[in-house]
Amino acid sequence: MRYILLLLTASVADAVHSVSVVSTNAYTCNAVSGIDIAFSPDKKKITANFPPIKLTVEAPAHGYPGGNSTVGCGGTVEFEDWAGGVRFAISDVTWHTGKLNLTKNNLLHSLRAKVEMAVEHETNTYPLHYPMIKDYSSATLLDVDINPALTNYQGIFEASAKNPRLYWSTCFNGYLANTTKITFTLGGSSSGGGTSEPGWSMDLGLVWESCYAPNETVWGQKVIKGWESCTYRETNATIKRSKALYPMLD
Numbered sequence: 001m002r003y004i005l006l007l008l009t010a011s012v013a014d015a016v017h018s019v020s021v022v023s024t025n026a027y028t029c030n031a032v033s034g035i036d037i038a039f040s041p042d043k044k045k046i047t048a049n050f051p052p053i054k055l056t057v058e059a060p061a062h063g064y065p066g067g068n069s070t071v072g073c074g075g076t077v078e079f080e081d082w083a084g085g086v087r088f089a090i091s092d093v094t095w096h097t098g099k100l101n102l103t104k105n106n107l108l109h110s111l112r113a114k115v116e117m118a119v120e121h122e123t124n125t126y127p128l129h130y131p132m133i134k135d136y137s138s139a140t141l142l143d144v145d146i147n148p149a150l151t152n153y154q155g156i157f158e159a160s161a162k163n164p165r166l167y168w169s170t171c172f173n174g175y176l177a178n179t180t181k182i183t184f185t186l187g188g189s190s191s192g193g194g195t196s197e198p199g200w201s202m203d204l205g206l207v208w209e210s211c212y213a214p215n216e217t218v219w220g221q222k223v224i225k226g227w228e229s230c231t232y233r234e235t236n237a238t239i240k241r242s243k244a245l246y247p248m249l250d
């Protein structure tokens with residue numbers, strides 16, 4: 001089974017550890033055993049690698065004729081121990097496909113990448129009592145969908161896109177017991193069929209800057225104050241919290 005590969009070297013994201021990975025789509029991919037997240041040694045890139053996923057032709061179902069092809073996977077990775085006083089944004093994305101087999105009737109018309117960050121802060125840590133109350137904030141750091149218009153092609157394909165809306169992560173304060181979760185989602189679609197071998201990934205170009213760490217909690221596009229530790233309310237639904245699936249790796 002493959003879990004997380006996280007490269008740790010000197011400088012900014014020095015103290016980053018991943019603690020769990022949770023699939024966001026148990027049906028079309030197995031992110032729990034199939035996502036690798038790795039920072040490049042210089043921290044200018046983070047790679048989300050989905051070794052098992054491949055472009056496959058949709059079967060007909062429920063009156064839907066099928067015949068187009070899709071690939072997709074998402075995984076949420078929980079991190080802790082970020083170095084303090086820094087934040088990052090995603091400047092660009094490069095997709096790498098598995099080896100494609102597109103005939104002249106197949107058209108790869110969409111490659112998608114989405115990265116969302118959520119941070120949770122315990123607000124009643126001292127003295128510790130239950131239920132634990134947290135503040136939750138999240139934001140979309142990247143959300144792009146490009147049309148490579150690729151047809152009649154055999155082989156591995158790469159495409160890149162700039163992030164048109166740079167959005168900074170929270171300014172990390174280095175707290176140990178607060179969690180940072182990042183969800184990486186990759187997708188692709190072709191019309192008229194088309195297949196690939198397994199092995200899709202995306203490289204996310206990162207830019208870093210120093211920032212004012214005490215403002216860590218003043219962040220996010222969506223903010224939920226005071227949700228309880230075991231459940232939280234989002235559009236009035238009760239959602240079970242993801243729990244760590246295995247102990248911290250480092």
Ligand SMILES: *[C@@H]1O[C@H](CO)[C@@H](O)[C@H](O)[C@H]1NC(C)=O
Pocket residue numbers: 101102103
């Ligand atoms: C590519 O796909 C076409 C059409 O589905 C198929 O006939 C052909 O054998 C495939 N080629 C390879 C190398 O898999």
Ligand SMILES: *[C@@H]1O[C@H](CO)[C@@H](O)[C@H](O)[C@H]1NC(C)=O
Pocket residue numbers: 121122125173175176177178216217
């Ligand atoms: C978690 O973050 C909050 C807000 O930044 C901070 O007050 C608290 O001390 C942190 N908790 C721990 C255990 O570090």
Ligand SMILES: *[C@@H]1O[C@H](CO)[C@@H](O)[C@H](O)[C@H]1NC(C)=O
Pocket residue numbers: 064065066067068190191192
């Ligand atoms: C296949 O994709 C094409 C182009 O996106 C679309 O027009 C067509 O409706 C799709 N077919 C099915 C069965 O979804």
Ligand SMILES: *[C@@H]1O[C@H](CO)[C@@H](O)[C@H](O)[C@H]1NC(C)=O
Pocket residue numbers: 212215218
């Ligand atoms: C911290 O956040 C507050 C509230 O948004 C803002 O007024 C203040 O300027 C920020 N301080 C720094 C140093 O960024």
Ligand SMILES: *[C@@H]1O[C@H](CO)[C@@H](O)[C@H](O)[C@H]1NC(C)=O
Pocket residue numbers: 235236
């Ligand atoms: C949540 O429930 C409250 C009270 O029942 C209601 O006023 C509100 O519109 C609901 N919000 C959503 C997003 O469904």
